[in-house]
Amino acid sequence: MVSVTSHDTPLNEKLLGNGRGLQAGIGLMALMLIILIVFTTHSRIAADRIEALDISVAASSNVASIVAANLGEVLGRTAIYARLSTTFLEQAHDAQAIGNPLAIGDAAFLRMAIFDAEGKLAHSSSRRQVEPDLQLFARTVLFSETSPALVIGGIDTGINTHDPQTGWRIPVAVPLISGQRRIGAFAGYIDLGYLLALYKEASLGTRSRIEIIDSRGHQLAEMVDGTMSAGRDLERTGYASFTGGTQLSGTIDARRPGDSGASIGVYRRLDHFPLLVTVTRSRAAVLDELAPRDVKYLIRATLISLLILLASAGLIVLAQRQRRLYAGLTDSEARNLALINQLETEKVRAYQLASLDFLTDIPNRMKFYELAAIELSRARRSRRLTAVFFLDLDKFKVINDTYGHGVGDLLLQQVASRLRLSLRGHDLAARLGGDEFAVLVSDLDSDEAVAIVARKLVASLSEPYPDLDGHDLDITPSIGVALYPGDGEEIDTLLSRADRAMYLAKQGGRGCFRFYEASLNTTSARSAELVSRFARAIRDGEFCLHYQQRVSCTDFRPVGLEALVRWQHPEHGMIFPGEFITLAEEHDCIVALGNHVIDMACAQVANWQVLGLTVLPVAINISARQLRDETLPDIMTACLKKYAIPASLIEIEVTESCFIEQPELAEKVLRALDELGMRISLDDYGTGFSGLSHLKRLPISTVKIDRSFIRDIRNDNSDAVIVSSTISLSHNLGLKVVAEGVETRDQVVHLKTAGCDELQGYYFHRPAAAADITALLRHPSAYAA
Ligand code: C2E
Ligand code: CA
Ligand code: CA
Numbered sequence: 001m002v003s004v005t006s007h008d009t010p011l012n013e014k015l016l017g018n019g020r021g022l023q024a025g026i027g028l029m030a031l032m033l034i035i036l037i038v039f040t041t042h043s044r045i046a047a048d049r050i051e052a053l054d055i056s057v058a059a060s061s062n063v064a065s066i067v068a069a070n071l072g073e074v075l076g077r078t079a080i081y082a083r084l085s086t087t088f089l090e091q092a093h094d095a096q097a098i099g100n101p102l103a104i105g106d107a108a109f110l111r112m113a114i115f116d117a118e119g120k121l122a123h124s125s126s127r128r129q130v131e132p133d134l135q136l137f138a139r140t141v142l143f144s145e146t147s148p149a150l151v152i153g154g155i156d157t158g159i160n161t162h163d164p165q166t167g168w169r170i171p172v173a174v175p176l177i178s179g180q181r182r183i184g185a186f187a188g189y190i191d192l193g194y195l196l197a198l199y200k201e202a203s204l205g206t207r208s209r210i211e212i213i214d215s216r217g218h219q220l221a222e223m224v225d226g227t228m229s230a231g232r233d234l235e236r237t238g239y240a241s242f243t244g245g246t247q248l249s250g251t252i253d254a255r256r257p258g259d260s261g262a263s264i265g266v267y268r269r270l271d272h273f274p275l276l277v278t279v280t281r282s283r284a285a286v287l288d289e290l291a292p293r294d295v296k297y298l299i300r301a302t303l304i305s306l307l308i309l310l311a312s313a314g315l316i317v318l319a320q321r322q323r324r325l326y327a328g329l330t331d332s333e334a335r336n337l338a339l340i341n342q343l344e345t346e347k348v349r350a351y352q353l354a355s356l357d358f359l360t361d362i363p364n365r366m367k368f369y370e371l372a373a374i375e376l377s378r379a380r381r382s383r384r385l386t387a388v389f390f391l392d393l394d395k396f397k398v399i400n401d402t403y404g405h406g407v408g409d410l411l412l413q414q415v416a417s418r419l420r421l422s423l424r425g426h427d428l429a430a431r432l433g434g435d436e437f438a439v440l441v442s443d444l445d446s447d448e449a450v451a452i453v454a455r456k457l458v459a460s461l462s463e464p465y466p467d468l469d470g471h472d473l474d475i476t477p478s479i480g481v482a483l484y485p486g487d488g489e490e491i492d493t494l495l496s497r498a499d500r501a502m503y504l505a506k507q508g509g510r511g512c513f514r515f516y517e518a519s520l521n522t523t524s525a526r527s528a529e530l531v532s533r534f535a536r537a538i539r540d541g542e543f544c545l546h547y548q549q550r551v552s553c554t555d556f557r558p559v560g561l562e563a564l565v566r567w568q569h570p571e572h573g574m575i576f577p578g579e580f581i582t583l584a585e586e587h588d589c590i591v592a593l594g595n596h597v598i599d600m601a602c603a604q605v606a607n608w609q610v611l612g613l614t615v616l617p618v619a620i621n622i623s624a625r626q627l628r629d630e631t632l633p634d635i636m637t638a639c640l641k642k643y644a645i646p647a648s649l650i651e652i653e654v655t656e657s658c659f660i661e662q663p664e665l666a667e668k669v670l671r672a673l674d675e676l677g678m679r680i681s682l683d684d685y686g687t688g689f690s691g692l693s694h695l696k697r698l699p700i701s702t703v704k705i706d707r708s709f710i711r712d713i714r715n716d717n718s719d720a721v722i723v724s725s726t727i728s729l730s731h732n733l734g735l736k737v738v739a740e741g742v743e744t745r746d747q748v749v750h751l752k753t754a755g756c757d758e759l760q761g762y763y764f765h766r767p768a769a770a771a772d773i774t775a776l777l778r779h780p781s782a783y784a785a
Contacts, residue, residue, distance in 0.1 A: 019323035023316045030312035034305045041301040045294050049287055053264055056205070056286045057251055060265035060279035063202050064249070067210060068268040068277040071195060074108040075152070075273045078174050078186065085114045085186040086176045088123060108195060110169055112188035114176075115142065122184060131187075134171060138185035141173040152214065152273065167230030168193040168221035192221035193228045200226045207285035209263065215274035217243040232256075242267050243276060252280050260284070357431040359409055360416030365438075368430030372440045372491040375428060379442055379484055386484040387450045388491070389439040389457065390498035391419075394476045394510040394687045395708075395722075396435035401691040402725045403471055403718075410468040411475065415461055422460040438495060447483075447520055454479050454513035462511055473718045476511030476708075478502050487516045506657045507624065508582040510687045510708075518586040526572070530580055534589040538596050542568050545600050546767035547618070549776070550738060550760045553752050558776070560651065562619040562760065563601045564767045565593070585623055594626040598639055602650065604770050606643035613777040619651035619681060624658040628665050633672035640676075647677035653704065654680065656688030656695070667698065674699035681738065686722065692729050703730045707741020707761070714746045724754040731755065 113131040114123040115138040124131050152172050173187040192212050199210055200223070212220045217239060219232040242250055248269050255262040265280030355367035363371060372388070379386040393415065400408040412435065419429040419437060428440040439457065444450050461477040480501025482494040501516040508514060515521050537543060543565055550560040567575040584590040601620050608615045626632055640647055652673055659666050674680055681702035682695060686709050705726055709719045723739070730737045739751045742761030751759060768776075 019319055019326070023319050023323075026312045026315045026319065030308050033308050037301045037304055037308075041297050045290075045297055048290055048293065052286050052290055053283065056281050057264055057266060059204060060208075060281060061249075061268075063199060063204060063210065064266045064268040064277050064279040066202075067196070067199060067212075067279065068270050070198070071192075071212065071275065071277060072270045072272060074190060074195060075172070075270070075275075077106065077108070078172055078188070081109070081112060081188065082174045082176055082186045085123075086178055086183065088114055089116060089176060089184045090178060108190055110189040110191050112186070113138070115139075115185045115187065117142070117181075117183050119143070119185070125188075134173075134187040134189075137171045137173045138187040141175045141187075142182060142185040152275065168196070168228055170220050192230075193223075196221055196223040196228065197226075199223070204279070204281060205285060205289065207282035209265075209278070209280050211276075211278045211280075213239065213243055213267075213276045213278065215243065215276075220275070239267075239278070252278060253283075357416075360413050360431050362416045362420065363428070363430040365430065365432045368428065368432065368438055368440075369491055371428050371430075372438075375440055375442055376484060376489070376491060382443065384442070385444040385446070385450060386440065386442040387444060387453065388482045388484065388494040388498045389441070389454060389513075390480040390482075390495060390502045391437040391439065391457065391461070391477045392479075392502050392506070393435040393461075394478055394506070396475065397688065397691040397694075398686040398722055398726065399473060399475065399718075401693070401729065402722045403469075403473075407469050407471055407473075411465060411473060414465050414468070415477075418460050418463075419457070422456055438498070447515075450481060450483065450515075451513075454481055458511060458513055471718050471721070474708075474712070478505040478510050479513035480505055480516060481513055482516040483520075503624075503657050503660055504582060504586065506687070507585060507655070514582075521582070521586060527579075527583055530567075530569075530575070531583050531587045531589075534580075534584060534587065534593070537567060537569075538589075538592055542570070543593065543596060543600070544568055544769070545597065545604065546769055547604075547773045548760060548767040549616070549765040549773075550619075550758050551764050553756050553759055556759070556764065558616055558765075559758055560617045560619060561773065562653070562767075563597060563604075563621070565597050565621075581623070585625060588625075590623045590625045591629055594623055595635055597621075598636060602639045602643040602645055605645045605649050607770075608774065608777060609645060611774065611777075613774070615649055615777070617649050617651050617679065619653050621653045621683065622658070624655070624661065624666070627654060627658045627669050628662050630665070630669060632669050633676060636673060636676060636678075648679075651679045651681060651702075653683040655683045656685075659698070671699055684740075686726065692726065692733060692735075696733060700735065702736040702738055704738040704740050704760075705756075710739050710741045710747055710751070710761070711743075713750050714744075720750065723751070723756075727754050727756055 111131075111134070112125040113121055113134045115135060116122045119135060119139045119142050121129075121131050121135060152170060169189045169191055171187060171189055173185055175182045176184040176186055196210055196212070206225060209222060209224045211222045214220055219230060221228065221230045222232060223229075239252070239254065239256070242252070246269075249266060251264070251266050253262060253264045259282070261282060261284045263280035264283050264286070265278060267276050267278040269276050355363060355370070357364040376386065393411075396408065396411070399411060412431070415435075415437065416429070416431060419439060423429055423439065423441065427442070430438050432438050441450075441453050444453070457479060458477055461475070465473040465475065480498040480503070482488060482498035482501060484494055487497045488494040497516040501514045504521075505512050505514040521527075545563045546566050547561040547563055549558040550562065551557060552559045565577050565581075567577075567580055569575050581590070584593050598620055601618050605615055605618055622632075629635075636647075636650070640650065652670075654670065658670075670680060679701050680699055681704050682698075682700045683704050684706040685692075685703045686706045692703070703726070705723055709723050709726075712719050713723055714720070727737045736757045737755075738758040738760060739747075739756050740760050742748060742751065742759045742763045744763060747761075748759065748763060
């Protein structure tokens with residue numbers, strides 16, 4: 001049988017859970033990658049910016065050095081002009097000695113003038129008569145004791161400082177010394193614009209600025225992107241920090257008023273002059289140059305991030321689809337399994353319905369055959385015994401007739417459950433139908449072990465059955481046993497032989513078991529000895545008959561006799577038929593014994609006739625085997641003839657078991673006996689297989705209720721009911737009823753009340769020897785009860 005494995009669902013959930021985890025993992029990884037990309041892009045941009053600024057500062061530094069050197073050299077040239085001017089003054093104003101600075105190709109100096117010791121113009125390079133602003137400037141160096149060296153003009157000197165066109169033309173003046181005396185002054189304009197214009201082309205990039213600043217922080221000239229200007233006041237800017245200092249050079253990173261952002265660059269102080277050169281560039285301009293590259297970086301990072309996002313989204317979607325697909329798969333698998341299970345359960349149920357007995361819930365005949373066949377094939381490989389038991393309930397039909405089928409069903413259910421309780425788990429019990437059950441027990445090691453099981457079954461099923469729908473019932477089983485492999489190898493054979501053995505058990509007195517193999521029943525040495533002695537015992541006349549009277553229920557007068565055989569054994573003394581009848585049946589001696597009994601009975605009747613006594617009819621017990629003997633009517637006829645007695649004086653007692661094997665033959669023989677004019681009784685009624693109604697067709701005139709019913713008639717309610725219903729049923733069918741085994745007065749009263757016709761039992765007469773009966777027949781009144 002297929003079954004859904006219970007751990008499937010959690011496994012699926014786990015897998016589905018894992019799928020969810022995978023998706024989260026992919027998402028997390030994508031996020032981390034993107035963060036990494038953003039981080040590296042940003043740090044790259046930042047590094048590029050630092051590098052660009054560094055490069056810009058380095059370039060500024062180069063330019064600053066060159067400009068400073070150049071400016072220093074231009075300023076240095078005033079010393080040459082001062083010497084020339086001294087010569088001019090000393091050599092009586094020889095104009096040839098000085099010349100025109102422009103003429104000598106010095107484009108840095110715009111104009112020059114020489115003043116004498118009184119400060120009067122001695123020479124002007126532009127041939128002017130007066131040089132008022134230069135004169136003013138010259139006088140400051142001529143008459144000031146403090147600055148004997150070069151004085152450089154500034155925005156507060158008042159010279160040309162406010163002219164936007166010429167603001168970068170800076171006046172310089174130097175005293176002319178001869179010996180210890182100031183003999184005059186040299187003054188001129190230096191064109192810083194010209195100087196700076198030389199660096200117009202210096203590749204500093206846009207928004208770059210070159211400035212020349214004096215030590216007081218006055219801007220002397222400025223060139224921004226090639227455009228010249230001057231005069232900006234830088235005192236309140238970040239420049240103040242270095243213009244006043246002594247540091248030769250340094251970096252600038254400051255913002256000037258009017259600028260939109262900070263500038264970076266360097267300043268450089270001139271070696272011999274109180275001037276600074278700054279070269280700076282707008283920080284924004286430097287960075288702006290990087291913008292396209294930054295944009296490229298950002299686009300690339302964005303594209304890669306998008307790609308990662310797309311890829312991971314794709315992966316997630318894929319994983320999700322897989323997960324859904326898997327979930328769908330497991331779902332449909334689970335549904336399929338459930339369906340299979342349902343089908344399987346239904347199949348099992350259908351099979352159980354078909355293979356279990358509907359009433360008792362134990363296997364039915366079909367199932368028994370199937371399981372037993374399997375068990376036998378297993379037994380083939382084992383050296384141990386397997387036993388098949390065929391069980392039949394002794395009084396079942398009567399119980400059914402009396403209490404109805406409901407009670408009968410309850411009884412069968414009880415029997416089934418007792419069978420199950422008496423057996424081991426792997427033993428097999430089944431109901432074959434009606435009140436027939438079969439049991440198969442394997443792995444037994446001896447005949448005795450089989451007998452123990454059989455005894456146990458008999459004992460268990462013979463226990464009282466209390467309260468079956470209000471009735472307390474007593475019943476016994478008859479069990480036949482066939483052994484594998486001795487009695488047969490196929491279950492069919494074994495079952496039919498066990499069945500046969502069961503009939504022997506019935507004949508043997510019921511509530512007992514019989515082996516099919518006769519030798520197993522002959523358990524004692526005495527039985528074996530009896531069997532071996534039969535023929536001789538008949539020949540030697542060791543058998544005799546005792547007679548038991550039957551009395552009328554109305555006046556208790558004797559109305560008949562029953563011949564009961566006895567074995568007068570020379571060694572064992574008198575042996576009763578309970579011990580040897582079954583043996584005789586099993587060993588094929590019963591017909592001989594039966595014929596011998598017929599002969600003895602007829603002889604006795606003749607004997608009584610000869611004595612002139614009123615002879616009572618004598619009933620002879622006929623066994624099943626005899627009834628299948630077609631010569632029986634002839635034997636009987638011959639015997640009647642031989643002893644010259646009428647058939648009416650001989651009665652026949654048969655049991656139901658006589659009609660089991662070859663029932664047609666038995667019926668035929670019985671009819672022949674009936675036609676001879678003999679009365680026929682059905683003996684041991686209630687212990688057999690069929691109810692009364694089934695026996696209607698047989699030529700029976702009397703029913704003898706088995707003594708097991710009479711025994712407890714006062715105590716056992718169920719037996720009382722059975723007896724009274726049997727009596728009324730029999731009367732309805734026109735049958736006379738005889739009660740057997742009447743032992744007490746109570747039983748007599750009960751039977752009389754119930755309407756019984758005749759009684760037989762120790763209460764009236766015990767079976768007695770012929771001589772005693774002779775005496776009784778002589779004086780019937782003496783024996784009246
Ligand atoms: P059965 O035909 O039922 O015979 C009646 C038996 O009940 C006899 O036992 C008799 O002694 C016994 N009996 C009578 N009244 C009472 C009573 O009040 N209480 C008790 N407990 N028992 C009572 P018996 O003589 O031992 O015979 C046993 C059985 O042997 C007979 O049962 C009968 O089936 C069989 N049998 C006897 N003689 C013959 C015979 O000649 N041929 C055959 N085939 N069977 C015989
Ligand atoms: Ca009898
Ligand atoms: Ca009887």
